Amino acid sequence: xxxxxxxxxxxxxxxxxxxxxxxxxxxxxxxxxxxxxxxxxxxxxxxxxxxxxxxxxxxxxxxxxxxxxxxxxxxxxxxxxxxxxxxxxxxxxxxxxxxxxxxxxxxxxxxxxxxxxxxxxxxxxxxxxxxxxxxxxxxxxxxxxxxxxxxxxxxxxxxxxxxxxxxxxxxxxxxxxxxxxxxxxxxxxxxxxxxxxxxxxxxxxxxxxxxxxxxxxxxxxxxxxxxxxxxxxxxxxxxxxxxxxxxxxxxxxxxxxxxxxxxxxxxxxxxxxxxxxxxxxxxxxxxxxxxxxxxxxxxxxxxxxxxxxxxxxxxxxxxxxxxxxxxxxxxxxxx
Amino acid sequence: xxxxxxxxxxxxxxxxxxxxxxxxxxxxxxxxxxxxxxxxxxxxxxxxxxxxxxxxxxxxxxxxxxxxxxxxxxxxxxxxxxxxxxxxxxxxxxxxxxxxxxxxxxxxxxxxxxxxxxxxxxxxxxxxxxxxxxxxxxxxxxxxxxxxxxxxxxxxxxxxxxxxxxxxxxxxxxxxxxxxxxxxxxxxxxxxxxxxxxxxxxxxxxxxxxxxxxxxxxxxxxxxxxxxxxxxxxxxxxxxxxxxxxxxxxxxxxxxxxxxxxxxxxxxxxxxxxxxxxxxxxxxxxxxxxxxxxxxxxxxxxxxxxxxxxxxxxxxxxxxxxxxxxxxxxxxxxxxxxxxxxxxxxxxxxxxxxxxxxxxxxxxxxxxxxxxxxxxxxxxxxxxxxxxxxxxxxxxxxxxxxxxxxxxxxxxxxxxxxxxxxxxxxxxxxxxxxxxxxxxxxxxxxxxxxxxxxxxxxxxxxxxxxxxxxxxxxxxxxxxxxxxxxxxxxxxxxxxxxxxxxxxx
Numbered sequence: 001x002x003x004x005x006x007x008x009x010x011x012x013x014x015x016x017x018x019x020x021x022x023x024x025x026x027x028x029x030x031x032x033x034x035x036x037x038x039x040x041x042x043x044x045x046x047x048x049x050x051x052x053x054x055x056x057x058x059x060x061x062x063x064x065x066x067x068x069x070x071x072x073x074x075x076x077x078x079x080x081x082x083x084x085x086x087x088x089x090x091x092x093x094x095x096x097x098x099x100x101x102x103x104x105x106x107x108x109x110x111x112x113x114x115x116x117x118x119x120x121x122x123x124x125x126x127x128x129x130x131x132x133x134x135x136x137x138x139x140x141x142x143x144x145x146x147x148x149x150x151x152x153x154x155x156x157x158x159x160x161x162x163x164x165x166x167x168x169x170x171x172x173x174x175x176x177x178x179x180x181x182x183x184x185x186x187x188x189x190x191x192x193x194x195x196x197x198x199x200x201x202x203x204x205x206x207x208x209x210x211x212x213x214x215x216x217x218x219x220x221x222x223x224x225x226x227x228x229x230x231x232x233x234x235x236x237x238x239x240x241x242x243x244x245x246x247x248x249x250x251x252x253x254x255x256x257x258x259x260x261x262x263x264x265x266x267x268x269x270x271x272x273x274x275x276x277x278x279x280x281x282x283x284x285x286x287x288x289x290x291x292x293x294x295x296x297x298x299x300x301x302x303x304x305x306x307x308x309x310x311x312x313x314x315x316x317x318x319x320x321x322x323x324x325x326x327x328x329x330x331x332x333x334x335x
Numbered sequence: 336x337x338x339x340x341x342x343x344x345x346x347x348x349x350x351x352x353x354x355x356x357x358x359x360x361x362x363x364x365x366x367x368x369x370x371x372x373x374x375x376x377x378x379x380x381x382x383x384x385x386x387x388x389x390x391x392x393x394x395x396x397x398x399x400x401x402x403x404x405x406x407x408x409x410x411x412x413x414x415x416x417x418x419x420x421x422x423x424x425x426x427x428x429x430x431x432x433x434x435x436x437x438x439x440x441x442x443x444x445x446x447x448x449x450x451x452x453x454x455x456x457x458x459x460x461x462x463x464x465x466x467x468x469x470x471x472x473x474x475x476x477x478x479x480x481x482x483x484x485x486x487x488x489x490x491x492x493x494x495x496x497x498x499x500x501x502x503x504x505x506x507x508x509x510x511x512x513x514x515x516x517x518x519x520x521x522x523x524x525x526x527x528x529x530x531x532x533x534x535x536x537x538x539x540x541x542x543x544x545x546x547x548x549x550x551x552x553x554x555x556x557x558x559x560x561x562x563x564x565x566x567x568x569x570x571x572x573x574x575x576x577x578x579x580x581x582x583x584x585x586x587x588x589x590x591x592x593x594x595x596x597x598x599x600x601x602x603x604x605x606x607x608x609x610x611x612x613x614x615x616x617x618x619x620x621x622x623x624x625x626x627x628x629x630x631x632x633x634x635x636x637x638x639x640x641x642x643x644x645x646x647x648x649x650x651x652x653x654x655x656x657x658x659x660x661x662x663x664x665x666x667x668x669x670x671x672x673x674x675x676x677x678x679x680x681x682x683x684x685x686x687x688x689x690x691x692x693x694x695x696x697x698x699x700x701x702x703x704x705x706x707x708x709x710x711x712x713x714x715x716x717x718x719x720x721x722x723x724x725x726x727x728x729x730x731x732x733x734x735x736x737x738x739x740x741x742x743x744x745x746x747x748x749x750x751x752x753x754x755x756x757x758x759x760x761x762x763x764x765x766x767x768x769x770x771x772x773x774x775x776x777x778x779x780x781x782x783x784x785x786x787x788x789x790x791x792x793x794x795x796x797x798x799x800x801x802x803x804x805x806x807x808x809x810x811x812x813x814x815x816x817x818x819x820x821x822x823x824x825x826x827x828x829x830x831x832x833x834x835x836x837x838x839x840x
Binding site for chain 2: 075081110111163169184189203
């Protein structure tokens with residue numbers, strides 16, 4: 001009785017996913033998680049990774065993409081190293097999936113964490129995250145004014161960010177190199193904290209991801225000066241009363257030639273079977289087609305992207321090399 | 336009036352069968368852990384925290400806070416009937432509660448304890464209701480120097496106002512700070528004191544330490560002392576309850592004083608323990624008949640219980656609005672909030688209105704329901720203590736181990752918990768207080784980060800801690816409290832010199 005139900009369900013799953021499956025991966029549907037699947041977040045509660053994990057949890061459950069329940073588990077200890085070590089020590093456990101970002105390249109370099117993303121099983125890259133230069137709504141109105149203010153400041157000009165020797169810190173160093181201005185970088189525990197501190201005027205600026213400053217931007221407490229990308233963010237719906245994401249100029253337009261994008265990618269622990277890997281590639285491909293995902297991309301101003309297989313590997317290798325050179329140039333690689 | 340409307344909205348959020356029944360379950364569990372020696376509020380909440388992970392945040396926090404109220408109520412039962420404080424903050428309740436029980440007035444003592452707990456919480460909840468909307472704009476004023484000043488205030492008040500020997504408090508705190516330094520250092524982005532161990536990478540979890548320090552060490556002590564649990568039977572009749580309630584107005588001054596002390600100590604992180612002792616001592620000092628305290632005086636039950644509950648409740652306000660826990664249990668609840676993706680801080684009041692006001696409304700409801708439950712179930716809970724210790728102890732140890740494991744799903748944490756159990760046992764034996772140690776463990780790394788960020792921001796000038804009225808006041812207050820024993824002595828010395836002079840002419 002129960003066997004026939006399971007067989008029918010499996011068949012239904014194959015049929016449902018047939019249009020987007022290539023013929024090579026269809027036998028993979030033999031595997032499906034039976035225990036709750038844990039989305040491992042390498043950051044604190046409420047941060048960009050956490051929010052994304054919760055969006056995926058909702059997308060999977062609302063659209064019945066998988067029978068096993070999804071739980072989000074926060075492993076933000078040691079600036080996210082906890083999650084990396086947790087994944088590394090879970091070899092062969094296909095019920096854990098990490099939502100990774102650039103820390104997989106940076107943390108092993110800056111803190112000598114014994115971790116290499118090549119030990120994990122890549123599933124897919126699901127989005128690229130932007131960085132925006134923000135200042136307090138009462139501060140400078142343009143990048144030029146902002147840089148001039150930083151140069152003229154007699155006391156330390158404070159730039160808030162998440163963690164030390166990471167994306168935010170690297171961006172700050174490259175802004176210094178480009179402009180000759182001097183910033184005092186204040187590493188906070190989370191992007192949310194960096195946002196609150198900017199609103200309270202305890203820092204002059206930060207380089208938060210759009211999602212981290214979204215609420216205070218909408219509340220009119222901070223101003224978006226420029227986005228660190230080659231092109232403007234594509235979303236044109238008004239987010240604040242007067243501005244859409246698309247209204248924010250690129251930093252290059254404003255004469256500050258610094259660019260950085262951060263991956264958001266899914267990884268399984270090492271030593272999982274190809275069937276298990278294929279299941280998750282398929283699952284997250286379906287996730288990127290849900291309304292929840294599309295909504296989230298727009299709301300948080302993320303760049304949609306989907307990479308898997310050899311394409312993803314090629315991307316990871318290039319991205320790793322890029323991050324490594326940035327970290328080296330900034331002087332953040334531990335000896 | 337805005338607060339009133341929001342509160343009504345909060346009640347509306349709560350009024351579902353699911354939440355009401357979770358509330359009752361939480362209260363009963365809380366009373367249970369409050370009655371068991373060695374468990375108690377922080378441990379109870381810590382152990383039961385993972386149970387709530389699958390719930391939505393509002394149900395989860397309602398259940399957890401009800402466990403908290405339950406533990407606060409439960410601690411009084413064992414203090415009065417068995418002379419065993421189930422909780423550190425009910426130690427002061429034993430002074431007069433147990434003598435009353437010996438005189439056959441257990442029912443009066445229990446009713447007095449429960450009623451005053453209720454009054455204490457109610458005053459604190461009223462305070463939270465009307466202060467909460469204001470607190471968020473206030474909280475935005477807090478930058479690194481301000482945060483450090485608050486942490487400094489907490490540390491200093493422990494040293495200056497604590498009843499234990501100063502050097503022991505400092506030793507305990509210093510050890511806590513040392514252990515808090517293990518793991519990733521946010522400011523420099525490097526690892527410290529991990530000695531290449533991946534288990535130490537994430538640092539020493541505060542909850543694991545607490546379960547060991549309090550739970551396991553208590554079991555070790557009890558084993559050593561071969562404590563026989565022999566208690567007084569208790570049954571509360573409606574008539575006793577009414578009789579005690581009729582007498583309440585007589586003690587309004589004590590109740591009011593203890594409520595104020597409790598609220599103040601709860602908001603400036605000092606904890607329920609300090610509040611209960613302070614409430615008791617002040618009631619004694621202001622009494623016309625201080626000699627009768629300690630011999631079974633009902634006022635000696637009212638005073639500490641009101642203060643303990645007021646501070647236990649008020650401690651939730653700084654936790655919600657600033658992310659600074661006022662007590663050990665509040666610190667654990669704080670951890671819980673983050674698990675559910677709620678970042679405590681000023682924006683919590685703006686972004687998660689349902690949650691915040693649901694919680695505040697649950698404080699009202701939880702206390703009313705709790706009062707009814709404890710008054711009716713005292714005989715059942717009292718019977719727990721007749722179960723042989725040999726049967727209860729393994730259960731407690733197992734629940735501690737599960738609690739420690741569940742926090743991060745790490746076997747290493749169980750060993751750590753046992754290690755801390757031994758540390759706690761040794762500390763208790765040589766009279767080193769545990770509270771400063773746990774406090775340093777919770778606030779140590781935050782205080783360090785805040786200090787270093789303040790230093791980066793000011794370019795290394797210590798003057799930043801007096802750079803505006805807010806931070807200056809807190810820092811000065813902190814330093815005053817640190818040297819309070821000296822100042823107090825100086826003042827009473829001056830007072831003694833003045834008095835004879837006034838009398839001579």
